[in-house]
Amino acid sequence: MALDSLHDLYVEELKDLYSAENQLLKALPKMAKAASAPELKAAFTEHLEVTRGQVGRLETIFADLGVSPKGKKCKAMEGLIEEGKEILEEDGEPAVIDAALIGAAQRVEHYEMAGYGCVRTFARLLGYTKAEKLLQATLDEEGEADKALTELAETVINIEAEAEGDDEEVPAQRNGKTSSKPVRK
Ligand code: FE
Numbered sequence: 001m002a003l004d005s006l007h008d009l010y011v012e013e014l015k016d017l018y019s020a021e022n023q024l025l026k027a028l029p030k031m032a033k034a035a036s037a038p039e040l041k042a043a044f045t046e047h048l049e050v051t052r053g054q055v056g057r058l059e060t061i062f063a064d065l066g067v068s069p070k071g072k073k074c075k076a077m078e079g080l081i082e083e084g085k086e087i088l089e090e091d092g093e094p095a096v097i098d099a100a101l102i103g104a105a106q107r108v109e110h111y112e113m114a115g116y117g118c119v120r121t122f123a124r125l126l127g128y129t130k131a132e133k134l135l136q137a138t139l140d141e142e143g144e145a146d147k148a149l150t151e152l153a154e155t156v157i158n159i160e161a162e163a164e165g166d167d168e169e170v171p172a173q174r175n176g177k178t179s180s181k182p183v184r185k
């Protein structure tokens with residue numbers, strides 16, 4: 001499709017986000033399954049629900065435009081998920097794997113934040129007030145998801161991950177497992 005107008009670009013980028021979100025709908029359950037900390041599992045499961053709503057918002061916007069949401073594959077999200085899969089295939093200490101999952105998830109959130117920030121601004125310029133509000137709502141949710149992951153990393157996961165490398169037992173560990181032997185197969 002030729003990008004002859006800001007409207008063309010707006011539609012192309014919305015399609016990219018629609019593809020990105022749908023790829024995430026498939027990836028998030030796998031990330032939740034791979035997470036060990038219950039708080040992290042819950043964060044991924046919650047964001048799965050939020051993501052369903054985001055797909056719904058995009059469908060509303062496309063319906064209003066009278067355009068199909070399909071026809072584009074977000075290669076960046078494909079790559080981010082591909083990289084995330086490398087973590088799922090790794091053996092290691094649960095808290096370290098969790099820290100890696102948070103890093104992967106935050107890369108996804110930041111990609112989405114950049115995308116939604118752009119289309120929100122395009123919608124504003126094009127005078128699509130309803131779409132602007134819907135896209136802002138999603139942008140806010142992506143920001144909240146990112147913040148929640150930072151909070152989890154800084155208060156729990158990274159601290160446990162750091163302790164995994166120590167030789168002595170660390171009382172703060174989950175499941176009463178000792179830090180000296182690998183517990184994840
Ligand atoms: Fe999203």
Ligand code: FE
Binds near residue numbers: 017020077
């Ligand atoms: Fe993309």
Ligand code: ZN
Binds near residue numbers: 017020075076115
């Ligand atoms: Zn994308």
Ligand code: FE
Binds near residue numbers: 108109112142
């Ligand atoms: Fe997200």
